[in-house]
Amino acid sequence: MGMLRDLRALRKQTEEINRNFDPAARMREGMATMARMQSTLAEQTELLDLERIGVPAVGTIVELTDTGSRINFAPVVRLGLLVEVADRPPYPVTRNVVLPVNASAQAGVGQRVAVLVDPEVPDRVLVRWGR
Secondary structure (H helix, E strand, O other): OHHHHHHHHHHHHHHHHHHHOOHHHHHHHHHHHHHHHHHHHHHHHHHOOHHHHOEEEEEEEEEEEEEEEEEOOEEEEEEEEEEEOOOOOOEEEEEEEEOOHHHOOOOOOOOEEEEEEOOOOOOOEEEEOOO
């Protein structure tokens, strides 16, 4: 009798899942997540141009929040920086960035990190983890 009871319970669970599961909603959520990740990757690729034209500066981490997303198992974090560039007062910048695993010790509120700043658009900042 125990096996039949287990089968009935399993059937009830299956019916409950079928009632509440919305494959279209799950697909929309997945597509939205993929779009956000593609946007983050495109932004990171665009920022690599700063390796060539960027002005060296220092950023102090004032905010660090995990977005819950991952790119190649590396977390994407929302990073708030107070950027200090020569001949200019410090100014805030907030970006979503990929946090490499080897840089996690350097990433903490109050830590200072090397950055490159676009000389034309000061809000475009590339964090140079480990430098």
